[in-house]
Amino acid sequence: MSDILILNGRLVDPASGVDAERDLLLRDGRVAAVEMPGGFRGAKTKETIDAAGLVVAPGLVDVHVHLREPGQTYKESIATGTAAAAAGGFTSVVAMPNTVPVNDSAAKLEWMLDAARGACVNLFAMPAATFGSMGEEITDFHELRRAGAVGFTDDGKPVLHDRVMREALVAAAGIGVPVSQHAEDTRLTGGCSMNAGPVAFRLGLRGMTVDAEARIVERDIRLLKDIEESEGLRAHLHVQHVSTARAMSLIRAAKAEGLHVTCEVAPHHFTLTDEAVGDYDTNAKMNPPLRAETDRLAMIAGLMDGTVDCIATDHAPHALFEKEQEFERAPNGITGLETALGLALRVLHRGHGMTISRVMELMSVQPAGIVSLEGRGTLKIGSFADVVVFDPSVEWRFDAKKTRSKSRNTPFDGAGMVGRVVATICEGRVVYRNDVEQPAKS
Amino acid sequence: MTVGDLSIAEVAAILAATDRIEQMASAERARMLAGRRIALLFYESSTRTRTSFELAAKQLGAITTLVSDKSSSIEKGESLKDTGLTLRALGAECIILRHPNSGAPYLLATATGLPVLNAGDGMHEHPSQALLDLRTMLARLDGVNAHRVDEKTLAGVTVVITGDILHSRVARSNAMLLPRLGAKVLLCGPKELLPEDALGLGAGVEIERDFDKALKQASARGRGVAMMLRIQRERLAGLELDLGDYVARYQLNEERLIACAPHALVMHPGPMVRGLEISGEVADGPNSAIEEQVRHGLAVRTALLARALGVGGFESVTV
Numbered sequence: 001m002s003d004i005l006i007l008n009g010r011l012v013d014p015a016s017g018v019d020a021e022r023d024l025l026l027r028d029g030r031v032a033a034v035e036m037p038g039g040f041r042g043a044k045t046k047e048t049i050d051a052a053g054l055v056v057a058p059g060l061v062d063v064h065v066h067l068r069e070p071g072q073t074y075k076e077s078i079a080t081g082t083a084a085a086a087a088g089g090f091t092s093v094v095a096m097p098n099t100v101p102v103n104d105s106a107a108k109l110e111w112m113l114d115a116a117r118g119a120c121v122n123l124f125a126m127p128a129a130t131f132g133s134m135g136e137e138i139t140d141f142h143e144l145r146r147a148g149a150v151g152f153t154d155d156g157k158p159v160l161h162d163r164v165m166r167e168a169l170v171a172a173a174g175i176g177v178p179v180s181q182h183a184e185d186t187r188l189t190g191g192c193s194m195n196a197g198p199v200a201f202r203l204g205l206r207g208m209t210v211d212a213e214a215r216i217v218e219r220d221i222r223l224l225k226d227i228e229e230s231e232g233l234r235a236h237l238h239v240q241h242v243s244t245a246r247a248m249s250l251i252r253a254a255k256a257e258g259l260h261v262t263c264e265v266a267p268h269h270f271t272l273t274d275e276a277v278g279d280y281d282t283n284a285k286m287n288p289p290l291r292a293e294t295d296r297l298a299m300i301a302g303l304m305d306g307t308v309d310c311i312a313t314d315h316a317p318h319a320l321f322e323k324e325q326e327f328e329r330a331p332n333g334i335t336g337l338e339t340a341l342g343l344a345l346r347v348l349h350r351g352h353g354m355t356i357s358r359v360m361e362l363m364s365v366q367p368a369g370i371v372s373l374e375g376r377g378t379l380k381i382g383s384f385a386d387v388v389v390f391d392p393s394v395e396w397r398f399d400a401k402k403t404r405s406k407s408r409n410t411p412f413d414g415a416g417m418v419g420r421v422v423a424t425i426c427e428g429r430v431v432y433r434n435d436v437e438q439p440a441k442s
Numbered sequence: 443m444t445v446g447d448l449s450i451a452e453v454a455a456i457l458a459a460t461d462r463i464e465q466m467a468s469a470e471r472a473r474m475l476a477g478r479r480i481a482l483l484f485y486e487s488s489t490r491t492r493t494s495f496e497l498a499a500k501q502l503g504a505i506t507t508l509v510s511d512k513s514s515s516i517e518k519g520e521s522l523k524d525t526g527l528t529l530r531a532l533g534a535e536c537i538i539l540r541h542p543n544s545g546a547p548y549l550l551a552t553a554t555g556l557p558v559l560n561a562g563d564g565m566h567e568h569p570s571q572a573l574l575d576l577r578t579m580l581a582r583l584d585g586v587n588a589h590r591v592d593e594k595t596l597a598g599v600t601v602v603i604t605g606d607i608l609h610s611r612v613a614r615s616n617a618m619l620l621p622r623l624g625a626k627v628l629l630c631g632p633k634e635l636l637p638e639d640a641l642g643l644g645a646g647v648e649i650e651r652d653f654d655k656a657l658k659q660a661s662a663r664g665r666g667v668a669m670m671l672r673i674q675r676e677r678l679a680g681l682e683l684d685l686g687d688y689v690a691r692y693q694l695n696e697e698r699l700i701a702c703a704p705h706a707l708v709m710h711p712g713p714m715v716r717g718l719e720i721s722g723e724v725a726d727g728p729n730s731a732i733e734e735q736v737r738h739g740l741a742v743r744t745a746l747l748a749r750a751l752g753v754g755g756f757e758s759v760t761v
Contacts, residue, residue, distance in 0.1 A: 197642075198639045198643075203544055204564050204567070206679075207639075279545065280548050324521070324523055324549070325521065325522070326545065326549060
């Protein structure tokens, strides 16, 4: 593997507390050395990236993506989904198990993680917490862990039964990985296609209530506490895509109590509200749905005060014909890998004054920590050479036609973004490069 | 699509055209859309709306074709988009759509580029119903100038809409149209059928859960309307209602009408469930405008079709 020098950039590595100009030498897939600017003068490498004026940060980590392979490769494949990830600055992604068939066995997991699938960034996976994600019988956590599982989830569906969720949390605690929960009490959301509220009422659509999310979060926190008290086990609950102020305050309180709860927020939930549904735009349909402005602001408050551990995209590609349906019939989900950084910098950094270092923390070291990716999410010497280089000041518009994903279902087509990825490097390999297309700075 | 798309001036123009078309000799009327092709695409059963749109189109000389979800390729799973494209390829110039999913007309209009008339979409809207209800009120209420439709036309008028508001596209269209003409709209019903979110429909819309109190606000002679709605069992989705209790609290019967609003105009978009939301005596009584509503429906729909196809004084408006 060839060496890469990244010179003159602003290294932002929250894990080592660095936010300063540094030069970086990547060798054999690892970070070999970090020097003050000019420290590598005279060094010869095959490739040099001049990062003057650019941020050099750990490659982004997304703990929540849908890559649709096996079974639905007309929407996305592991190759195309990870190509989109690379274009968005991500070097590690965690694939959800709701493929066809559901990823619930070691054989299926190994097939998915096999190099033959053509992933161009680091691919990890959370297999199903229950067989077929039916919510009834937990899968073989030990065997799946040996095959590479970084957590367990029935994403897309919640684990509803108390007993099953408790069992899953206990089993996962035994091997030190999280149970990642899609918090939706589906007994309350039958026939619902957006957030409950005045917009849904006006549009004549049945709405998912705040309660439907909060009830599951509340129940899961109660289970955690009970497991800790009765079995002395420190189970790890990861709450996926938090979308309501209620759930956010429940998580804040649980963290204050010292429970092992982590959570993620998706860019669309801190950027848009249910008004974005407009005239039944199915590209504004996802689950959990876009919520009210108070909820959106609560997501930002949680991101600012540390309640939120990471930003995750819930990248959920769907084919055009599936989204070109009646709103209530169209599938949930939007793509997100190529717009996450641009939205985080626009809304959180520009809009709310979050430091770039904190944005990076939410998108690299902290998500890496949730799923225990050793040596990732940081650029300390010896860690993996997973790097994103981006221009933090470029303003641009996302063009869905240029996506690397197979699908274009995004409400952000034409939306303003801040910060453009110039290069993505995964274990020392350049997996994305964009210095041809340098838009004018504004 | 929605009454929200119509400016007050457009509402006035539609009602004026309704009058003009109504006064035409039938031969003249039949020339308006002679040979034009209109498709009725119905994914839900309907008596009034379907028949009146069809008769309206025929009165104007148009060729109509009816496609329903049963006995068509929709049963084989053909999408709304493809069904629309097929109708367009067969020469349809305008599609009248009734659909169980809210927002379906937007999808059809985008897919086909044709004018689409919303004949009721899910729980969303039923714009032609609101227009025919408005015309009925203009004809029956006292002191309103039926020929001057503006922001003050219904000033001082109180319309009480009672019943299953949650599932009612008629309630939504009326609540979004009538206040813009100056009326006060009082929504009435139990929490399960009338959530507080309904207040988001706009200014001039209020909630009064006590039916008697609501009716009393519509008691002024010639200035009050009691619009009753059916409980839509097909959309209740598991919601359980105590019908006995519902009848006791919300049924419009003679006793209640006489006690609270003896002069109120009684309206119902149909279909009615006599003995549930409304007693037979009231439905057939002197206050009732229910059959007139149906007649106005036919008239208003002729104007809507002329407008959609850009004839009769309308400059090819796309709906």
